[in-house]
Amino acid sequence: MMACTGFLVIMTETLPAGLLPQLASGLQVSEGGAGQLVSAYALGTVLAAIPAAALTRELRRRGLLLAGLGGFLATNAVTALAPSLTLALAARFVAGAFSGLLWGMLAGYARRIAAPEHAGRALAVAMAGTPVALSVGTPLGAWLGSTLGWRWSFAAMSLLAALIMIAVRAVVPDAPGQRAQTRMPLRRVFAFPGVPTILVVVFTWMLAHNLLYTYIAPYLRESHLPLRPDLALVAFGVAALIGIWITGLFIDRALRRLTLVSVALFAVAGAILLAAQGSLSCALLAIALWGVAFGGAATHLQTAMSAAAGENADIANAMLTTAFNAAIFGGGALGAVVVDGLGARTLPAVLIVLALIALVVGFGRRTAFPVNT
Known part of the structure; x- marks a missing residue:
């Protein structure tokens, strides 16, 4: 499920790059304007990653993972329904913030629920979603958008987030957050x-x-x-x-x-x-x-x-x-x-x-x- 989460995060980030003509036409902006959907996401990640990690260090990991996935469900749904570029940019910025939250916790979570001697291998499996998203996910999302319309691609990302949330609840063990006495500035x-x-x-x-x-x-x-x-x-x-x-x-x-x-x-x-x-x-x-x-x-x-x-x-x-x-x-x-x-x-x-x-x-x-x- 960690790999699936990584797949969702990367796919959401890169999807607009494969749908620029459709996004530009649907939102009635230039392709350069539509390209800012990628920039807004990255900006949200840069600004939110460190504060999000600092504010949530003590929280239990599974609940935090579910909250991050819920953020992707919501923001991709808003993007799919957005009537204007302004609302789509806002949704993408918030999605980037949830990306910063998830990337900050995934590595530590994957290592905590694995045996110590296999912690690195567990992290490798968790990170496998990134190349799969880049090589398969984004082209598939672009095909779906060009065939049915770009809004369906983002709706599919919301559905994927919901499915991952169900699987996380069913099979992923919980792990504690960081102990207060070990937290450092x-x-x-x-x-x-x-x-x-x-x-x-x-x-x-x-x-x-x-x-x-x-x-x-x-x-x-x-x-x-x-x-x-x-x-x-x-x-x-x-x-x-x-x-x-x-x-x-x-x-x-x-x-x-x-x-x-x-x-x-x-x-x-x-x-x-x-x-x-x-x-x-x-x-x-x-x-x-x-x-x-x-x-x-x-x-x-x-x-x-x-x-x-x-x-x-x-x-x-x-x-x-x-x-x-x-x-x-x-x-x-x-x-x-x-x-x-x-x-x-x-x-x-x-x-x-x-x-x-x-x-x-x-x-x-x-x-x-x-x-x-």
Whole structure:
């Protein structure tokens, strides 16, 4: 059910990107205006993740999970019925806030209800919903919207939220919140050894990812590659599932090496893409490596953050969520500068630089990713 929750959250976040023409027509705005539905969601996540985690640390986890899922049920229903862009934007902002709440608690919840020796594997399973949503869910939602109308896509998200809530009540064990005597102020959690380093790695690594993911279409076009963007992203999503599987096998005994290899694969994929101008086979190889490297990224980072923050893992993972969504914002902004100024063909070079920064920052010091993990 954790994986299903992740699927719902990511699908809700990315769905407007596949429905921009329908949203623009239905709400009588430009496609640029409809695109702000994605921005409003991300903004809600950035602003709400840390305060939501701080205010709910002591609450029992299953009730909190059900409240977050109920928020998605309601906000997707409002979006489906919204008569104007203004109401849809407000609903999307609130949905983003519930996203911040759920991402801040899912990692700690998944680890708490698993045996300690399998905590990393449990987190890998919980995070599997992300690549499935990106590779299958969003294209399926876009197809449904183009066939029946965009409002039905958001209505389907509300129905999915209701079904997950029923399943959570039936099969997911409860877990206590954080004990009052172990709660620490936000500034002290931020100062824990390893936490600032992990946040820098999150931002630079995910910024590299979002640059290419957001602007994959102009990159493929300018590189003269005979590959449709939707098919490229399906290949990426399938490879990401393989990355999740590999992560589940090794995360509990080789976190440092697994994360190091994943970040390094980003740089390797960027180098292949630079050399792949016009070569479909090279491009597909690079996309596969990129997907495998990204598939376990959330699990690697949240496992490292949970280890660094201990019983304050929920608030620390809320910081991680904020850094992650800041990278989504940054990827769109920096990518636009690169694409408009230097051309989309140079995106892999920027990806390489960012991946190398993540490698130097994250693995030059051993507090964030200790040798024995």
